[in-house]
Amino acid sequence: MAQDIQTSPKPAGISLETSQKSWAWIGVSPFFIFALLFLILPTLDLMIGAFQDAQGGFTLQNLANLNTPSIKSAYWISLKVSVASALTGALFGFLLAYAVVLGGLPQWLRPTLMTFSGVASNFAGLPLAFAFIATLGRVGLVTVLLREFAGFDLYRTGFNLLSFWGLTLTYLYFQIPLMILIITPALDGLKREWREASEILGASRLQYWRHVALPILWPSILGTTLLLFANAFGAVATAYALTGSSLNIVTILLYAQIRGDVLHDQNLGYALALGMILITGVSNGAYIWLRSRSERWLR
Secondary structure, three states: OHHHHHHOHHHHHHHHHHHHHHHHHHHHHHHHHHHHHHHHHHHHHHHHHOOEOOOOOEOOHHHHHHHOHHHHHHHHHHHHHHHHHHHHHHHHHHHHHHHHHOOOOOOOHHHHHHHHHHHHOOOOOHHHHHHHHHHHOOOOHHHHHHHHHOOOOHHHHOOOOOOHHHHHHHHHHHHHHHHHHHHHHHHHOOOHHHHHHHHHOOOOHHHHHHHHHHHHHHHHHHHHHHHHHHHHHOOOHHHHHHHOOOOOOHHHHHHHHHHOOOOOOHHHHHHHHHHHHHHHHHHHHHHHHHHHHHHHHHO
16 A cells, blocks of 8 residues: 555646647747748749649649750859858858857957857848949949048959859858858867867877867868758848849749749749759768767767
């Protein structure tokens, strides 16, 4: 009887814990509902639409039309812009993060840089395009100041903000801060004991970075670069507001096929979007895999 009295509270405790876990799901339900309505269902809809004609019948013609010269050119330009902005953003972002984390700079610079990076990484679209036009456009502030006070005409050098390099430069405004935000925790994860051990063994700073630090950070660096690539490849608002139709990239072509009056072909737009999903999906999948590898060392 004593044993029965001692063990009787256990089922009640287990039942309460189970009840608490079931209630906890209510807190995350808005996230799953949002993901279902605005991510999963639209993705399924465009995947189905990519294999349909205007009458709703099954066809592979939309995928075959992706092989046309204009569409291949749009994908190629988008890939080049994404690669250029991702590599440049990763390089400068890593150097800035290294400077504030391990470079011995004043402590107040780190929270200042991180705060700015948090804001700038989400600053895109029409405001960003207008800011660059007002700064580096033909009558932009910096362009006029260089011409009036330094006698340097930026546009005589062949620079054009509404071009490949102009769009790449604009993308760097949010690519570099995003790299800083993601790579900073990885730099923080480098243990002081690793540097001290390498110094005890007689390694120079260059040897430490070559044989210890960079091999550990490499998955994080490469993974973040892939994330920057996907971020640039899927950007549409900034490119459309900055260049309009003067630069043939796939996101602007996609917008023209779905919403335009001249090139309107909704199902071809779905096929374009499907190609973009495959490219960004592979990039993001590689980023997640590389991040999991780097976390083994940085825990």
